[in-house]
Amino acid sequence: MKQPQENVPLSFAGIIGQDKAKKLLHRAVEQDRLAHALLFKGPMGVGKKTLAKTFAAALNGQRPQGHEPCGQCPSCRKFRSGSHPDFIIIEPEGAAIKINQVRELKKTLAFPPFEAKIRVALLCDIHTMRREAANSLLKTLEEPPSQTMLILTADEAGGILPTILSRCQTVPFFPLPQAEVAKILAQEAGIELESAATLAAMAEGSLGRARLILAKDLLGLRQQIVDHLLRLEPNTPTAIQALGELAESAAKLKEDLGELLELLTTWLHDLLLFGHGAAGSIINLDLIPTFPAACRRWSSGQLSEKLRLMDTARKQLARNCNPTAVCEVLFFGLL
Numbered sequence: 129m130k131q132p133q134e135n136v137p138l139s140f141a142g143i144i145g146q147d148k149a150k151k152l153l154h155r156a157v158e159q160d161r162l163a164h165a166l167l168f169k170g171p172m173g174v175g176k177k178t179l180a181k182t183f184a185a186a187l188n189g190q191r192p193q194g195h196e197p198c199g200q201c202p203s204c205r206k207f208r209s210g211s212h213p214d215f216i217i218i219e220p221e222g223a224a225i226k227i228n229q230v231r232e233l234k235k236t237l238a239f240p241p242f243e244a245k246i247r248v249a250l251l252c253d254i255h256t257m258r259r260e261a262a263n264s265l266l267k268t269l270e271e272p273p274s275q276t277m278l279i280l281t282a283d284e285a286g287g288i289l290p291t292i293l294s295r296c297q298t299v300p301f302f303p304l305p306q307a308e309v310a311k312i313l314a315q316e317a318g319i320e321l322e323s324a325a326t327l328a329a330m331a332e333g334s335l336g337r338a339r340l341i342l343a344k345d346l347l348g349l350r351q352q353i354v355d356h357l358l359r360l361e362p363n364t365p366t367a368i369q370a371l372g373e374l375a376e377s378a379a380k381l382k383e384d385l386g387e388l389l390e391l392l393t394t395w396l397h398d399l400l401l402f403g404h405g406a407a408g409s410i411i412n413l414d415l416i417p418t419f420p421a422a423c424r425r426w427s428s429g430q431l432s433e434k435l436r437l438m439d440t441a442r443k444q445l446a447r448n449c450n451p452t453a454v455c456e457v458l459f460f461g462l463l
């Protein structure tokens with residue numbers, strides 16, 4: 129998912145949360161012991177890329193204000209507009225960064241930077257990288273060319289290869305305070321603070337995920353799926369057709385399908401909580417009116433089984449199985 133550039137601040141103060149990461153980077157600069165390879169590790173959508181860009185701008189600015197980039201010099205302006213020739217962003221092509229992308233990067237890095245004091249290559253979502261591509265990066269990570277820093281980003285949940293981990297200094301990122309996320313969402317999207325707070329909870333304090341849920345109207349599709357699951361009779365032609373159509377809609381989300389599955393997973397968790405009388409921890413507050421009927425329809429044993437099906441679907445998608453087929457099997461299992 130691309131973040132709208134105009135919303136991206138070019139100052140540490142403008143980035144919410146992540147005090148630990150900021151402090152760690154600033155201290156490393158002050159003490160002149162900045163590693164050549166950094167791993168920004170934490171949940172998606174909490175500011176890893178934004179912080180990387182701000183840090184790169186600060187390292188290269190001509191009139192730094194303390195730790196902050198000045199925001200005015202030619203270098204800062206290029207960082208802001210995304211046109212700095214020495215800030216290289218490598219994002220996954222499809223599911224992961226491919227070996228060809230790493231080879232291209234190595235070719236570029238063999239030449240000196242165009243104008244930067246410190247050139248920064250940002251490699252995103254490194255946890256999805258296959259062993260072959262990762263191995264071709266190891267030498268560069270260990271000994272980057274002069275005036276070059278590599279910043280890698282990864283989800284905390286992701287399986288990062290130990291050979292990559294051991295060559296980077298890890299900078300930890302955390303979920304954002306949900307109240308802060310809600311405030312920003314309410315402002316950006318012009319929605320009620322209450323809906324924004326629900327959304328922030330669904331996104332588990334990830335501004336990026338919350339924006340994605342809004343932009344792709346994932347709540348609308350979640351609502352449709354839940355409605356159908358609550359009223360369709362299993363093994364009827366109507367059910368087969370309706371769930372088939374929903375599976376097609378879901379598959380059209382492509383790389384964002386995982387986020388829809390996350391939402392359905394929190395819904396199932398909510399039903400288990402509701403069934404056990406723990407309504408205080410429920411996340412999908414807007415669906416509460418449908419919970420009594422859902423808990424009459426499915427026992428907690430059945431709900432646990434459905435959670436296992438969600439997990440299976442996620443694993444199948446990670447292995448590049450056909451998304452429509454995966455969703456069809458999943459939705460029939462959820463019914």
Ligand SMILES: [Zn+2]
Pocket residue numbers: 188189190191192197198199200201202203204205
């Ligand atoms: Zn500047």
